[in-house]
Amino acid sequence: MNEDLFKCLSDLNRRRILYCIGGQEMCVNSISECLELEQSLVSHHLKELYTCGLVTRERRGKKNYYKVSQKQVMDLLENAKELGDSLKVCKSD
Amino acid sequence: MNEDLFKCLSDLNRRRILYCIGGQEMCVNSISECLELEQSLVSHHLKELYTCGLVTRERRGKKNYYKVSQKQVMDLLENAKELGDSLKVCKSD
DNA sequence: CGTTCATATGAAGGAGTATTCATATGTTGT
DNA sequence: ACAACATATGAATACTCCTTCATATGAACG
Numbered sequence: 001m002n003e004d005l006f007k008c009l010s011d012l013n014r015r016r017i018l019y020c021i022g023g024q025e026m027c028v029n030s031i032s033e034c035l036e037l038e039q040s041l042v043s044h045h046l047k048e049l050y051t052c053g054l055v056t057r058e059r060r061g062k063k064n065y066y067k068v069s070q071k072q073v074m075d076l077l078e079n080a081k082e083l084g085d086s087l088k089v090c091k092s093d
Numbered sequence: 094m095n096e097d098l099f100k101c102l103s104d105l106n107r108r109r110i111l112y113c114i115g116g117q118e119m120c121v122n123s124i125s126e127c128l129e130l131e132q133s134l135v136s137h138h139l140k141e142l143y144t145c146g147l148v149t150r151e152r153r154g155k156k157n158y159y160k161v162s163q164k165q166v167m168d169l170l171e172n173a174k175e176l177g178d179s180l181k182v183c184k185s186d
Numbered sequence: 187c188g189t190t191c192a193t194a195t196g197a198a199g200g201a202g203t204a205t206t207c208a209t210a211t212g213t214t215g216t
Numbered sequence: 217a218c219a220a221c222a223t224a225t226g227a228a229t230a231c232t233c234c235t236t237c238a239t240a241t242g243a244a245c246g
Binding site: 004005006007009010012015052053054069070072073075076079080082083084086087088090 | 097098099100102103105108145146147162163165166168169172173175176177179180181183
């Protein structure tokens, strides 16, 4: 279990999970359905995201609710996306 | 060879290379010496950075000069670093 | 043209990581 | 206490990636 931010964000499914959660609060099941990923896979990934501090967790009843820990997390994803696009465009010149 | 930005940045040596180059322009040898990494390793990494568009390359004489393609690349690294620190701090609360 | 310097490339080994499956843990309601 | 639900965990497999070594390519220069 690593804590490297970039390593954690380098996995597409983990980024999809973050995007899926976005500003809300979601339980494992919902994420799993939303992304059509196995429950246990989502759980594994959430654990890594949690270890990195990218998401927080709160138990209410049977469910575990996850949310993105800081706005800056989504900002970073957004910045990276823009940069990525910009790099692609530059290469096609 | 992948083009995923996060994957590319997830490797520590590649990030070290980017930091090493910074605002300047550097040839493979200098980077290799500066970071104490094998020439061929640096070359492999530079290739990936190049594939992702994170660095540009210019041949002058025998040497290949690399530089970071956009200021935003270093900005992203900086943002990620800050976020990483912030996440660590929050966890120790 | 052959040698030297600078870098690139390919293959191979090894380390690390994602995914799946089976099962365990924990919670609620009866 | 038991059943049903929600999630977590561990082990095993498969896959990807980093690194190294050996060698190839390309440029300058005598």
